[in-house]
Amino acid sequence: MSEALPPPTEPSAADRSWCLWASVLVGAFTLISLILALIVLPSRSETRFDPFTAICRALGIPGYAKIPPDPGAATASAPVSNVAWTVETRRLLSNASATRGATIAKDTCGVCHGEDGKSVDPAQFPNLAGQSEAAIFKELRDFQSGDRKSDIMQPIAASLTEEQISDVAAYFATRPRADLRAADSGVLLKISTLARIGDPARAIPSCDSCHGLSRSGPEAAPLLLGQSSPYLEQQLKDFGTGERHNDFFKRMRTIAHQLTPDEERRLAIYYQGMPASN
């Protein structure tokens, strides 16, 4: 390799032909692929050759996809809840004012749920202090639309606007909750296992995965810790019988109808909780 190299020259003919042929090959391959992808394959099942429609379909431009309508769509059952977690809903919640909500809470909710969210009769009226904003919002909207039945709550919710509902949800979410932990020493191990891990054999997921402190489930799943056990037990029974039915995808109805009355009672005790310092 010690032999001297010829001096460098201008771009040679070899260089130019490399550039040319590399570009032609790459370009031709791309072009053929694009013709196949955008015209030939999308129009394969068509009776009439129509390149424009084929390209639109291949690009996924709306209106050109020939998807037959879902025959079940027309007869689908009415929604179980009219709340949708759209960007608008979230914007409404993030713009909510706890200060405005406090006034409504005082005038309207306080009589039963307590002005600070600590219920006057927790067995009947749930505690709202520290409850998640999304949960309060969803339940009020469901009472409003009748998707959740209550003779007391329906007229009250109906009198509120969407903004007022989000304000009041924001207010109660900021109220301090009682310092509690789950009553794991008060129930059988299988009950706390059900709450924390679930029962795969019955396809019951853990309650905590949606209702626990570090929950990752549906946005509007309420926090359970600190509600009174009679109230929780009644809700489980109502879901089990279908009396209460404002759960998306029948999630709670599917779970609750598999629980035994004993499990319902003990789970309610577990989530009523006990002082955290205990």
Place this chain on the structure above:
Amino acid sequence: MEGRAVTYRADRLILAHFGVAFATFAVAIILGAWQMTVRSGLNPVFTSPEAYFASVTAHGTIMGYVMPTLFVMGFGYFVAVTSLDRPLPNTRLAWIGFWLIMAGVVMAMAPVLAGKATVLYTFYPPLTGSVFYYLGLVLVVVGSWFWIALMIWAMSDWKKDNPGKPVPLAMFGNVANAFLWLWTTAGVAAELLFQAIPASLGWTQTIDIGLARTLFAWTLHPIVYFWLLPAYIAFYTMAPRAAGGRLYSDMMGRLSFLLLVLYSLPVGMHHLFTDPEHGTGFKFLQMMLTALVTVPTLLTIFTIGASMEIVGRLRGGRGLFGWIGALPWDRPMVLATGLSFVLLGFGGFGGTINMSYGMNAMIHNTSWVTAHFHLIYGGSVVTMYFAIAYEFWPKLVGRQPLSLKPIRLQLWLWAIGIVVTTFPWHVLGLFGEPRRVATFDYANPAIAFWQPWTIVSMIGGYIMLAGGLLFVWNLVTLYRGPEADRQMHYAVALHPPQRVPSALNGFALCNWLLLFLMLMAYGYPIGQFFFIKDYPAPIHRVDLGG
């Protein structure tokens, strides 16, 4: 050709990169074995879904971003110094890049270990974790950009001083990888800077998942070729010499490196075949382009096969396959190349199924995919990282290994472990076992038969763990070995090139063609998000619970 010593004050820099790369690797393989145990249903200690996904995030972040990036950088500095026989253009910049990455690694791993960034290394928006995780990864990427600049700078300086001469093949491959990485990181950098970081800072309430997934796919495929290129460079420039022969064709090497850059990038949408945000047209185009990746792979298998056949026949091998047995398999580089080729064959076969638009639906989101990329990454890539480390480390520290036996044992353990881990995993994927799932209810009769396969797979994981830890041990014992020659010799081509066309001696044409292909492949798919009405998803924070 004379050898080049690893001096020019680059040895400490390279050792720092390799050292951190393999230290984090050791942590990640322990996590990997534990994850296999969790999935097997044997309920090891600390089992919980949270711990599992935090572990998967740490394992993926190390194996995907930290270890290979540092390894490739150290490898690049070594090749630049030894093949060009000159110091790096600026060693201080190289150290700045290294320390940026160190800061990034600490910043990214802390929230992962604290359970505040359990988003897996592929991010999965709308999952959103701690901002420090994303910022740390940005620092890792930015640190690696220093390396890109230094590699390109080193090559262009050398070309200025050696007009008309072909760039040494090892360096050519290395700069190919630098350009590849520059193109590759653009996608993920855009996703992090414009989507993930604003979301994690709470500046936005929603995230456009379709766009995020497209930008990530831009990165997700070529990143594998970035990991793979050092292995290919070793095939061409180290393995033939280690076997005692010459490289069959220098030009095939150059062509393969260029084609790997060209056809690793405009293909990422084959990761989105079942995603709804794109029409079929560009998915099909990218599938066609993906298929071309087989070309440089087959060129390489042909060229290295031919190089090795010459050696085998010179050593007395006869008949159609007799030369294979005659090769010096006791040498780590030769053994690793053989193992890597076999595993690349299986991995490549699985890959052609992943990239086929029709067949992809059969294995989408199953364990098959996980098996495929572990087979390619662990089997083909990391096996060669081991061989490269065994080649470079003695030259960096001036010590020889005490014995080749533990080195061969290590390579075999790793390769067997990879096969035992990933083959059952492929089978499970065909049975429909989903990936990214922590635990299965094997009491369910419908899936009970998965468990034995998973347990076999887990045993493979522990064989790999043993192989990985033996690797670290082999490096440690090296320091007790006898003095060694510090000269690095690369394989010489059968017909050493005197002059090569500029298309094969630089990257201008390659970059122009790549720009064209990227515009064709991603122009509309990314552009559509800015004019078609889409539905951004609400952000889901994983770091605010509890």
